[in-house]
Amino acid sequence: xxxxxxxxxxxxxxxxxxxxxxxxxxxxxxxxxxxxxxxxxxxxxxxxxxxxxxxxxxxxxxxxxxxxxxxxxxxxxxxxxxxxxxxxxxxxxxxxxxxxxxxxxxxxx
Numbered sequence: 348x349x350x351x352x353x354x355x356x357x358x359x360x361x362x363x364x365x366x367x368x369x370x371x372x373x374x375x376x377x378x379x380x381x382x383x384x385x386x387x388x389x390x391x392x393x394x395x396x397x398x399x400x401x402x403x404x405x406x407x408x409x410x411x412x413x414x415x416x417x418x419x420x421x422x423x424x425x426x427x428x429x430x431x432x433x434x435x436x437x438x439x440x441x442x443x444x445x446x447x448x449x450x451x452x453x454x455x456x
Contacts, residue, residue: 350422353398358383359391363400363414371413 354360358381365380366372378388392412395401399418404411 350398350400350418353394353400356391359395362388362391362395366401366412367414371411374410374412377412 354363361381362377365377369376374385374389374392377392378385381388392401392403392410396403396412399415399421401412401418402415404413
């Protein structure tokens with residue numbers, strides 16, 4: 348399951364934000380923050396768990412959700428990799444623009 352595809356849904360991003368802010372929440376506590384049925388929230392939680400964004404532990408009848416640090420790290424690593432590629436590309440473009448400016452400046456002399 349692609350974590351970024353799962354996070355394309357605003358409700359799931361809101362759930363992640365809520366869990367991140369609170370550390371750990373039960374499925375009931377999460378459901379109380381949304382105007383949808385608990386089964387609908389449960390489906391969102393299932394996708395977030397399958398995408399390794401949330402971790403769930405069971406305590407008796409409770410399901411307690413927290414951020415899955417490994418899953419979050421994988422997404423962060425991917426974003427850093429993409430950012431670094433773009434920084435390199437933009438640095439190369441900047442050098443090229445500076446080279447053109449220098450050439451134009453030399454042509455005017």
